[in-house]
Amino acid sequence: MTETQADTAERTAAEILTETKKLVDPEIERRLEGLHPRMRGIARYHFGWQDAQGRPDPHGSGGKALRPALAVLGARAAGAAGDEPAVIDAAVAVELIHNFSLLHDDIMDGDRTRRHRPTAWTVFGENQTLLAGCALQTLAFEVLAERSPSAVPALGAMVQELIAGQSEDLELAGNESATVEQCLLMEQGKTASLLSASASLGAQAYGAGPEKVRLLAEYGHHLGMAFQLVDDMLGIWGETDTTGKPVAADLAARKRSAPVVAALSAGSEASGELRAVLAQPGELSAADLVRAADLVERAGGRAWSRERADLHTRESLARLDRLAPPPSALADLAEVTRFLLSRTW
Numbered sequence: 001m002t003e004t005q006a007d008t009a010e011r012t013a014a015e016i017l018t019e020t021k022k023l024v025d026p027e028i029e030r031r032l033e034g035l036h037p038r039m040r041g042i043a044r045y046h047f048g049w050q051d052a053q054g055r056p057d058p059h060g061s062g063g064k065a066l067r068p069a070l071a072v073l074g075a076r077a078a079g080a081a082g083d084e085p086a087v088i089d090a091a092v093a094v095e096l097i098h099n100f101s102l103l104h105d106d107i108m109d110g111d112r113t114r115r116h117r118p119t120a121w122t123v124f125g126e127n128q129t130l131l132a133g134c135a136l137q138t139l140a141f142e143v144l145a146e147r148s149p150s151a152v153p154a155l156g157a158m159v160q161e162l163i164a165g166q167s168e169d170l171e172l173a174g175n176e177s178a179t180v181e182q183c184l185l186m187e188q189g190k191t192a193s194l195l196s197a198s199a200s201l202g203a204q205a206y207g208a209g210p211e212k213v214r215l216l217a218e219y220g221h222h223l224g225m226a227f228q229l230v231d232d233m234l235g236i237w238g239e240t241d242t243t244g245k246p247v248a249a250d251l252a253a254r255k256r257s258a259p260v261v262a263a264l265s266a267g268s269e270a271s272g273e274l275r276a277v278l279a280q281p282g283e284l285s286a287a288d289l290v291r292a293a294d295l296v297e298r299a300g301g302r303a304w305s306r307e308r309a310d311l312h313t314r315e316s317l318a319r320l321d322r323l324a325p326p327p328s329a330l331a332d333l334a335e336v337t338r339f340l341l342s343r344t345w
């Protein structure tokens with residue numbers, strides 16, 4: 001194959017994400033070396049690189065590496081090769097922030113399983129895991145500040161949005177009168193802000209112009225909204241075997257995720273029944289969860305979320321069109337977008 005053919009050969013999302021992991025994981029591992037040994041151990045466990053005793057874990061699989069992939073692909077879309085040290089640093093920084101947020105989120109939600117393994121806090125305790133999350137967040141800023149100090153305020157602003165979104169999420173849980181607008185604003189903060197920063201930060205670190213950085217940020221925002229809406233649907237209708245999360249986990253936690261809020265706001269008979277099921281005191285039984293999931297669907301919450309996710313998908317792809325990236329970068333970004341939004345896990 002000639003180099004030009006190799007450039008434009010279509011790659012699957014799995015190949016793209018695996019390649020990013022190969023590029024970014026060794027750098028994350030190297031950066032973790034600088035942490036306190038206990039913090040490093042918790043982080044390495046969470047990333048799937050070792051078990052609770054510090055031995056290599058054959059069952060561990062870190063995440064999908066979506067955010068670093070977006071950083072690398074975004075930079076390529078802006079003309080970079082994608083393996084420049086500043087681009088890799090940006091990719092490392094967004095993945096560290098993501099994993100800080102997961103460590104803390106699992107504690108806040110009391111979730112016991114992530115990536116098909118016990119969550120870090122159930123193994124190392126809440127306090128040490130909180131500290132490990134803080135260590136990752138700080139490390140993200142340290143990494144980015146080395147080669148791209150001018151991008152640090154963008155990372156800071158994004159983390160503030162992430163925290164605001166998470167705070168709203170906690171506040172909305174169990175809130176009888178939550179509106180879809182409040183819910184979407186919360187999802188913008190807790191998920192889309194990081195995807196937006198991921199898609200644009202690699203390009204910014206590479207030195208791309210403001211228009212390209214803006215279009216990539218908008219692409220990432222819409223992708224993030226669609227991604228969270230898909231995640232919300234999986235939180236209700238996802239299969240445990242594929243998601244690695246308990247059945248209808250979000251309903252059990254009485255989360256006001258988008259499908260639930262849309263269903264409760266529909267004002268139909270099913271909405272009223274759903275409200276009554278969710279208002280029951282104590283833990284919801286398996287039968288209650290099945291019924292609640294059915295009521296969300298009957299009240300239109302699933303269809304509403306699907307439509308909204310499709311709308312954001314179209315908006316994200318429109319930004320890529322306007323950006324007009326090199327063909328191989330466009331093909332990779334479009335493939336990752338399509339893959340993420342049709343996922344079942």
Ligand SMILES: CC(C)=CCC/C(C)=C/CC/C(C)=C/COP(=O)(O)OP(=O)(O)O
Pocket residue numbers: 062063064065066100101102104105115162163166190191227228231
């Ligand atoms: C400040 C704070 C605590 C914020 C928490 C915000 C939070 C956890 C939002 C959820 C975002 C989300 C859909 C994660 C799954 O990503 P993924 O499917 O890409 O995960 P992976 O890395 O395991 O693949």
